[in-house]
Amino acid sequence: METTPDLPVEVISYILSYLSVSDRKEASVVNRAWYFASQDCRLQKDIVYSLPTLSTSLETIRVLGTKQTPNLILSNLDGSSLSKEVIKHIVHYLGPHLEHISLCSSSITESAFLSLISYCHSLQKLDLSGCNSLFMSGTLLEKPKDTFRTRKALLNLQELNLSNLRYLSDRTFNRLTGCSPMLKELSLAGCLVTFEFDPYHGSVISDSSAVLSLRNLIKFLKERAVSLKALDLSRTGITSEALKSVAQVNGLCLEKLVLQNCKEISDDAIGILCKSQPGLINLDLSGCSELTGKSVVAISANLQELRHLKLGRLRRLTDDVLAGLAELKELQSLDVSDCHQICGSELVKCFSFSESKMVHLSFSGCSLLKDSTVFSLAKLFGTSLRLLDLTSCLSITDISIRAIIFYLNNLTVLRLGWCKEITDWGLLGMQDPNEEHCPETKDDLGPKFSRNFGNMGFFTPPTYFDDRPVMITKLEDLLINGEKHGPTLRALRHLQELDLTACRKLTDISLQQVIQLPNLKKLSLGMVNEITDRTLVSVATHCRSLEHLSVNHCCFLTDEGMIQTLQTVGRLVSLDISCCDGISDRTLAAIAENCKWLKNLDVSMCNGITVARVELLQSQIPWATNIKTRFVGGADLSISL
Numbered sequence: 158m159e160t161t162p163d164l165p166v167e168v169i170s171y172i173l174s175y176l177s178v179s180d181r182k183e184a185s186v187v188n189r190a191w192y193f194a195s196q197d198c199r200l201q202k203d204i205v206y207s208l209p210t211l212s213t214s215l216e217t218i219r220v221l222g223t224k225q226t227p228n229l230i231l232s233n234l235d236g237s238s239l240s241k242e243v244i245k246h247i248v249h250y251l252g253p254h255l256e257h258i259s260l261c262s263s264s265i266t267e268s269a270f271l272s273l274i275s276y277c278h279s280l281q282k283l284d285l286s287g288c289n290s291l292f293m294s295g296t297l298l299e300k301p302k303d304t305f306r307t308r309k310a311l312l313n314l315q316e317l318n319l320s321n322l323r324y325l326s327d328r329t330f331n332r333l334t335g336c337s338p339m340l341k342e343l344s345l346a347g348c349l350v351t352f353e354f355d356p357y358h359g360s361v362i363s364d365s366s367a368v369l370s371l372r373n374l375i376k377f378l379k380e381r382a383v384s385l386k387a388l389d390l391s392r393t394g395i396t397s398e399a400l401k402s403v404a405q406v407n408g409l410c411l412e413k414l415v416l417q418n419c420k421e422i423s424d425d426a427i428g429i430l431c432k433s434q435p436g437l438i439n440l441d442l443s444g445c446s447e448l449t450g451k452s453v454v455a456i457s458a459n460l461q462e463l464r465h466l467k468l469g470r471l472r473r474l475t476d477d478v479l480a481g482l483a484e485l486k487e488l489q490s491l492d493v494s495d496c497h498q499i500c501g502s503e504l505v506k507c508f509s510f511s512e513s514k515m516v517h518l519s520f521s522g523c524s525l526l527k528d529s530t531v532f533s534l535a536k537l538f539g540t541s542l543r544l545l546d547l548t549s550c551l552s553i554t555d556i557s558i559r560a561i562i563f564y565l566n567n568l569t570v571l572r573l574g575w576c577k578e579i580t581d582w583g584l585l586g587m588q589d590p591n592e593e594h595c596p597e598t599k600d601d602l603g604p605k606f607s608r609n610f611g612n613m614g615f616f617t618p619p620t621y622f623d624d625r626p627v628m629i630t631k632l633e634d635l636l637i638n639g640e641k642h643g644p645t646l647r648a649l650r651h652l653q654e655l656d657l658t659a660c661r662k663l664t665d666i667s668l669q670q671v672i673q674l675p676n677l678k679k680l681s682l683g684m685v686n687e688i689t690d691r692t693l694v695s696v697a698t699h700c701r702s703l704e705h706l707s708v709n710h711c712c713f714l715t716d717e718g719m720i721q722t723l724q725t726v727g728r729l730v731s732l733d734i735s736c737c738d739g740i741s742d743r744t745l746a747a748i749a750e751n752c753k754w755l756k757n758l759d760v761s762m763c764n765g766i767t768v769a770r771v772e773l774l775q776s777q778i779p780w781a782t783n784i785k786t787r788f789v790g791g792a793d794l795s796i797s798l
Contacts, residue, residue, distance in 0.1 A: 169194035198225040222250030234263040252276035262287035298332040308336040320346035344389035382408035391417035397426035418444035424451035431459035443469035450478030457481030483507035494521035501530035519546035531557035535564040555583030574658035581667035586643035646671035673699035690718025697725035707733040731757040741765035761787040
């Protein structure tokens with residue numbers, strides 16, 4: 158029998174370039190040729206490796222050196238001899254290839270930082286967020302020779318993250334940014350900046366070793382006005398006057414500005430910002446609690462290039478101001494989560510007069526959102542929408558689910574957590590036989606949604622779900638009414654994330670049939686109390702790409718179901734089985750045997766799991782750096798608290 162010749166490694170590498178990272182991991186274990194093809198340095202560009210400061214990481218660093226890995230996250234670095242050895246290995250094996258380094262929240266010393274950075278001449282991204290020990294003394298880059306070596310390494314740096322630094326001062330800020338002449342993105346989120354007073358009292362010099370001042374920040378923005386494109390001042394307490402000063406820097410043309418939880422900002426400041434920075438593409442005002450609809454009006458009138466807008470937690474926003482968003486022809490992403498006065502009706506009207514490019518839409522926590530609005534938005538956005546977040550939209554029912562399934566065929570992320578009125582009927586595309594239909598005649602069908610708006614209105618759903626009792630679907634009802642169904646959730650074949658947390662009316666009957674999504678990577682079924690091992694095993698059988706699974710508080714799950722699932726789904730990175738009393742040490746043994754990629758595990762409050770078995774698991778999978786074990790083994794919660 159004639160055998161097929163082996164493919165050249167170059168051809169296999171080309172094939173792998175079309176796969177996701179997790180798919181490439183699986184393909185690399187096919188045989189030796191596929192393994193070598195997966196090591197191609199061109200396939201490493203989108204992979205970020207996270208390494209703890211452990212002796213076992215030394216060999217990993219050597220292996221990553223052969224791949225010329227460009228992206229690295231280092232955790233728990235400090236002044237210990239082991240940290241120095243890890244840094245030495247990184248410099249030797251990875252230094253010339255590194256383009257992105259994150260030292261987030263490490264206790265790295267100045268000497269260790271300099272010994273690492275000085276040999277990384279290809280850096281484009283550097284994350285020093287939370288590295289307070291590095292800035293505490295105020296002597297970072299004090300010596301000219303250190304400044305020279307650092308400037309040589311950071312010559313091409315484009316992104317610098319200095320967020321959450323308590324000890325960042327004007328002096329250390331100037332030294333570090335002075336070594337990064339090509340900087341395009343800067344984050345100072347959570348830093349202590351003096352916005353309300355000038356510590357220099359009019360002096361020309363701004364080089365304090367104690368504070369980070371607005372005056373020095375303005376000076377930096379003036380110097381980098383041409384090159385700087387993104388700025389993050391979230392949680393800094395920036396005032397309205399300070400924001401006006403930043404926005405009006407001569408020559409500054411920002412494309413991205415993040416102001417999350419800046420509670421002192423006023424509508425007037427946002428108006429000045431929009432007029433001064435009309436080129437903004439990405440604007441995040443989440444949690445700026447003093448803002449009202451006037452800010453949305455200013456945004457709609459001035460930011461014609463805006464593509465991404467976040468207005469989450471703006472409690473003063475009302476629905477009528479959203480009508481102006483029709484002027485933003487390029488808008489692709491809108492977040493109005495936790496805006497409790499938003500019902501979405503004006504949003505439907507504003508987007509109905511133009512072709513929508515909406516890709517991401519979040520109504521999380523908008524309790525006024527109704528089925529009629531969801532139906533109209535689904536019909537409007539059609540195949541363009543990729544992410545829809547309806548978490549905690551308590552009023553939506555199966556009508557919304559059927560509309561989503563019918564119109565939004567290209568969704569990749571669907572979040573329906575805490576939508577407690579969703580039932581099996583909705584996921585199965587069937588009509589509940591207990592629904593009391595509103596009579597309709599040919600002469601009076603109610604207002605219908607019309608794309609040409611000759612008769613503009615909204616789809617008015619029947620009021621079948623008002624005040625109906627809790628009902629668990631019966632299999633015989635499904636069999637009787639099976640001929641009255643439309644498309645099921647399986648029609649959303651592109652789904653990669655599905656959140657059904659606390660949808661307590663769902664059962665095995667629907668979940669077994671509809672969660673058969675080959676591209677699904679993240680699934681949340683926590684607090685869906687009625688599910689059993691049957692759902693779990695079915696999900697594992699049909700969703701082989703699953704990486705994140707949450708089934709917390711599912712009391713009917715047992716070791717048998719978990720073991721079958723773990724043997725089938727080999728890609729799990731995150732698993733939450735907290736408060737599952739049917740789970741015991743047998744499941745942990747299966748995790749150690751089958752979950753070679755696991756990093757996050759939550760077994761809190763699992764009475765059948767022992768502390769000794771958890772400790773054994775930690776020794777068996779040291780790469781699992783986040784294992785939550787609160788009150789395992791039946792610990793007395795009241796005494797512990």
